[in-house]
Amino acid sequence: MGAGERGLAPEAHCLAALRSTRLIARLDIKGPNLIKGIHLEGLRVIGSPNEHALRYYQQGADELIYMDCVASLYGRNSLREIVEAAAQDVFVPMTVGGGIRSVDDATDLLRSGADKVAVNTAAVANPELISDIARRFGSQCMVLSIEAKQIGPARWEVYTENGRERSGKDVIEWVRRGVALGAGEILLTSVDREGTRRGFDIALVRAVTAEVSVPVIASGGMGTAQDLVDVVQQAEADAVAMADILHYRRAAIGDVRQAAQAAGLSVRTYG
Amino acid sequence: MASAPVAVVDYGVGNLLSVRRALEHCGATVAVTADPAVILAAKHVVLPGVGAFANGMTALQRQGLTGAVRQVATGGRLLLGICLGMQMLFDDSMEFGLTAGLGLIAGSVVAVPSIASDGRVQKIPHIGWNSLLLPAGRESWNGTLMQDLRPGDAAYFVHSFMANPVDPRHRIADCHYGGIPVAAVVGRDNVLGCQFHPEKSGQAGLSVLRRFLRM
Numbered sequence: 001m002g003a004g005e006r007g008l009a010p011e012a013h014c015l016a017a018l019r020s021t022r023l024i025a026r027l028d029i030k031g032p033n034l035i036k037g038i039h040l041e042g043l044r045v046i047g048s049p050n051e052h053a054l055r056y057y058q059q060g061a062d063e064l065i066y067m068d069c070v071a072s073l074y075g076r077n078s079l080r081e082i083v084e085a086a087a088q089d090v091f092v093p094m095t096v097g098g099g100i101r102s103v104d105d106a107t108d109l110l111r112s113g114a115d116k117v118a119v120n121t122a123a124v125a126n127p128e129l130i131s132d133i134a135r136r137f138g139s140q141c142m143v144l145s146i147e148a149k150q151i152g153p154a155r156w157e158v159y160t161e162n163g164r165e166r167s168g169k170d171v172i173e174w175v176r177r178g179v180a181l182g183a184g185e186i187l188l189t190s191v192d193r194e195g196t197r198r199g200f201d202i203a204l205v206r207a208v209t210a211e212v213s214v215p216v217i218a219s220g221g222m223g224t225a226q227d228l229v230d231v232v233q234q235a236e237a238d239a240v241a242m243a244d245i246l247h248y249r250r251a252a253i254g255d256v257r258q259a260a261q262a263a264g265l266s267v268r269t270y271g
Numbered sequence: 272m273a274s275a276p277v278a279v280v281d282y283g284v285g286n287l288l289s290v291r292r293a294l295e296h297c298g299a300t301v302a303v304t305a306d307p308a309v310i311l312a313a314k315h316v317v318l319p320g321v322g323a324f325a326n327g328m329t330a331l332q333r334q335g336l337t338g339a340v341r342q343v344a345t346g347g348r349l350l351l352g353i354c355l356g357m358q359m360l361f362d363d364s365m366e367f368g369l370t371a372g373l374g375l376i377a378g379s380v381v382a383v384p385s386i387a388s389d390g391r392v393q394k395i396p397h398i399g400w401n402s403l404l405l406p407a408g409r410e411s412w413n414g415t416l417m418q419d420l421r422p423g424d425a426a427y428f429v430h431s432f433m434a435n436p437v438d439p440r441h442r443i444a445d446c447h448y449g450g451i452p453v454a455a456v457v458g459r460d461n462v463l464g465c466q467f468h469p470e471k472s473g474q475a476g477l478s479v480l481r482r483f484l485r486m
Contacts, residue, residue, distance in 0.1 A: 019399065020399065022399065022400070087292050088296075091292075091470055091471060091473055091477060092471055092473050093427060111286060111288065115289075115471065140429055184398075213394065268400040269402060
């Protein structure tokens with residue numbers, strides 16, 4: 001665990017090559033709606049979360065991420081019912097985040113059909129929450145969600161409240177601490193790239209994957225399937241979260257899977 | 272398709288909602304239950320489970336369900352263990368000290384090796400999608416739980432320990448983790464198990480559950 005494992009360059013490379021890159025559909029939720037913003041702001045309603053979730057599941061998404069983007073702001077979580085409904089016809093792993101403040105909140109979502117919980121704001125305020133959730137349900141259930149904004153050359157700051165509030169924390173230091181506390185996976189969202197279709201922040205993802213050995217999901221900025229190939233090949237992302245590209249039907253997951261395969265990436269055999 | 276309710280054994284371990292929903296999706300009527308009478312009345316019984324082996328066995332015993340699950344197996348009704356539920360079908364496990372299992376399939380549960388076949392360190396637990404393969408010596412999946420799948424189809428795994436059946440014929444499907452064969456589906460007559468989560472493995476997982484319900 002921890003720093004350096006990916007520093008063993010050739011071995012780490014082969015290790016990464018053995019595992020399939022996971023193609024994840026990310027659904028940002030506000031109240032009852034699926035929404036999409038740019039830089040996590042200017043949220044636009046896309047439609048019904050579960051209609052889209054079902055479509056992505058049927059297209060062969062490896063996992064789904066549900067993120068309630070105003071939960072921290074209002075101190076509540078509207079995701080429980082949405083996830084419970086999704087569990088009716090979506091049979092791939094689901095990660096749920098937004099407004100999780102306690103082990104009880106996590107318990108509630110896991111009982112509603114979630115497989116993992118993603119925590120950002122409450123973990124920044126109380127890092128012990130990471131350990132509490134990991135001890136209770138296992139590290140594989142505890143996803144540390146990080147919203148990163150670049151503040152200088154190779155320097156990123158952790159934001160909370162869905163990209164609205166600065167925390168003063170350095171992303172690399174926080175990721176190291178989060179994994180030491182028991183986070184089993186990192187959902188890494190670039191606020192700068194989110195919703196822009198300009199590609200992932202490769203330098204950010206590379207800086208994080210070089211630091212920790214747990215899987216890292218790159219999120220924010222996917223404009224084309226080539227962006228996915230780049231972030232896996234150049235930054236060793238273990239998984240990629242897609243939103244805009246799917247919601248606006250610029251590509252289906254099958255197209256992305258084919259493009260990834262054609263570029264030589266290992267992805268799940270599907271269909 | 273099964274018309275009598277499928278009993279999902281509820282012994283306080285794990286998220287049963289997804290298992291229930293997946294079985295319902297496959298056309299089953301489901302009773303999530305800790306009542307031995309309901310379990311013994313069912314034609315199909317599912318033993319789910321996540322977490323540590325010893326906790327699982329203790330919880331099953333504390334609920335007074337060990338006998339009922341054994342009777343399902345010896346009475347010839349269909350029993351499907353999932354993840355920890357599959358491991359508990361075996362004789363014993365080395366997880367946190369030697370603990371006796373249900374003894375329905377001969378073999379032991381041991382740690383997934385943290386060193387791959389080529390000597391490299393690999394991540395434990397084994398989490399994620401992995402391809403299902405024919406074990407050495409098996410020609411096909413005809414007549415098994417895996418009948419509707421093709422070698423190479425992927426399923427979703429989350430586990431740190433793995434079962435080693437004594438009799439290779441009890442090994443229905445494997446996956447490879449770091450070049451090491453891991454038992455993914457096991458079966459001895461009416462006693463069946465999958466190490467992966469069929470309720471989280473998309474169409475492949477649902478095919479396994481549908482086949483179970485038709486057996």
